[in-house]
Amino acid sequence: MENSDDFMAKIVALCKRRGFIFQSSEMYGGINGFWDYGPIGVALKRAVEQTWWKYMVEDRDNVEGLDSTIICHPMVWQASGHLANFADEMTDCTVCKKRFRVDQMDDPTTCPACGAKAMTPPRNFNLMMKTFVGPVFDEEHAAYLRAETCQPIFVDFNTIRIASRQKLPFGIAQTGKSFRNEINPRNFTFRSREFTQMEMEFFCHEDESMKWFDYWHEQRWNFYTKILGIAEDKLRIHWHDKLAHYAKKALDIEFLYPFGWNEVEGVHHRGTWDMSQHAAYSKQEQDCRYFDQERNATYYPTVVESSCGLDRICLLLICNAYDEDTAATQKEGMDEDARVVLHFAPRIAPVQVAVLPLSKKLEEPATDLFRKIRGSFRAQYDVTGSIGKRYRRQDEIGTPFCVTFDFDSLNDNAVTVRDRDAMTQERVTVAELAQWLRNKIDK
Numbered sequence: 001m002e003n004s005d006d007f008m009a010k011i012v013a014l015c016k017r018r019g020f021i022f023q024s025s026e027m028y029g030g031i032n033g034f035w036d037y038g039p040i041g042v043a044l045k046r047a048v049e050q051t052w053w054k055y056m057v058e059d060r061d062n063v064e065g066l067d068s069t070i071i072c073h074p075m076v077w078q079a080s081g082h083l084a085n086f087a088d089e090m091t092d093c094t095v096c097k098k099r100f101r102v103d104q105m106d107d108p109t110t111c112p113a114c115g116a117k118a119m120t121p122p123r124n125f126n127l128m129m130k131t132f133v134g135p136v137f138d139e140e141h142a143a144y145l146r147a148e149t150c151q152p153i154f155v156d157f158n159t160i161r162i163a164s165r166q167k168l169p170f171g172i173a174q175t176g177k178s179f180r181n182e183i184n185p186r187n188f189t190f191r192s193r194e195f196t197q198m199e200m201e202f203f204c205h206e207d208e209s210m211k212w213f214d215y216w217h218e219q220r221w222n223f224y225t226k227i228l229g230i231a232e233d234k235l236r237i238h239w240h241d242k243l244a245h246y247a248k249k250a251l252d253i254e255f256l257y258p259f260g261w262n263e264v265e266g267v268h269h270r271g272t273w274d275m276s277q278h279a280a281y282s283k284q285e286q287d288c289r290y291f292d293q294e295r296n297a298t299y300y301p302t303v304v305e306s307s308c309g310l311d312r313i314c315l316l317l318i319c320n321a322y323d324e325d326t327a328a329t330q331k332e333g334m335d336e337d338a339r340v341v342l343h344f345a346p347r348i349a350p351v352q353v354a355v356l357p358l359s360k361k362l363e364e365p366a367t368d369l370f371r372k373i374r375g376s377f378r379a380q381y382d383v384t385g386s387i388g389k390r391y392r393r394q395d396e397i398g399t400p401f402c403v404t405f406d407f408d409s410l411n412d413n414a415v416t417v418r419d420r421d422a423m424t425q426e427r428v429t430v431a432e433l434a435q436w437l438r439n440k441i442d443k
């Protein structure tokens, strides 16, 4: 078994080579903790986000969507406790000058890098990113980039409830950028300073909150195992034993990344903390409480949250899909050659179908077919290089189906579809192709 650093080096190299993910501002030496998604990466990211949105919002009657601003009124972050408490305890090594998170050290008195017993006393570093709104750069105009996407959901709760005519229990979901001044960005995109979250806050009565917690626990587990197709033994639940003072239950869904078990999502019972905090700071009680007609009572909704990182899911999918095996080749003197292949589930594959004319002479009918296909699937057209090379290129970005248009196609109106995983080839008529692909991709 190769070591995890070597494996991650391969993933990082592939991601850059094939246009998944690479360092932001590379020509200036990069900027630590910031990553750009190239053409294939953005296709993967959007596919996962859309899959999440469909599963969490569009397919449900009791979850509404939101797209709020990144910068909110600074009081939002006072009320949420982020300005006072959203900090990591850090300690510096006075010998090698490296900085570490105390909660991630086995022994906070010894430097994990150089072994010196010369650590500074722990200090708190706030993770909020600060900026200024308007022409004057002083404290009065200070504002913060959101550190999580859920706070605007709490603030907009009542407006959304009225507009959508929802009654408790119901949820509000949003996806979008969050920013944290992480002290030690690392493990590729796993810990970034700018990242995308996908969060859903479910508002309910306290008496039913445990039932909803169990429900969302199950739903979110199913998202990874059934929708994204991750094997159960690569996922696990980590129950929090130290809970926030307001929380009743909390768990992380963890994935076995090459660098170990790590959190991809949190499911949290947040009690009435969020809504009561915003009531106290905004003095707008009526926007934070709910009148329950059936119970004939007014109360702060209890919140059950599902919170995951889109970048962590994309990284998980790439690591999970990566494989090296052998495939038939036409290279001289060889029957088989090594190939790198990403076994993405067809539903989230960045490119679902590649159309490959066998010869440049077939470009016209092949392009016609490609134009038809691209309206229904994420598709790519490739005419350059031998067919073997083109298969290898598609394998590396995880394209599940390659459609080859050959000279026979002109007569029999059929194409050869090559399956990435089984490496089998099947003749399918052009008339049936879209439905054939649809059946395989929606499976």
Ligand code: ATP
Residues within 6 Å of the ligand: 148, 180, 182, 189, 190, 191, 192, 193, 195, 197, 263, 264, 265, 266, 307, 308, 309, 310, 311, 312
């Ligand atoms: P960690 O303990 O790993 O710092 P957290 O418990 O602070 O994470 P939450 O505040 O619960 O994370 O955020 C919810 C989700 O947002 C996480 O499960 C993760 O997927 C994602 N996330 C949080 N911080 C980052 C980051 N720095 N880079 C990428 N994704 C992140």
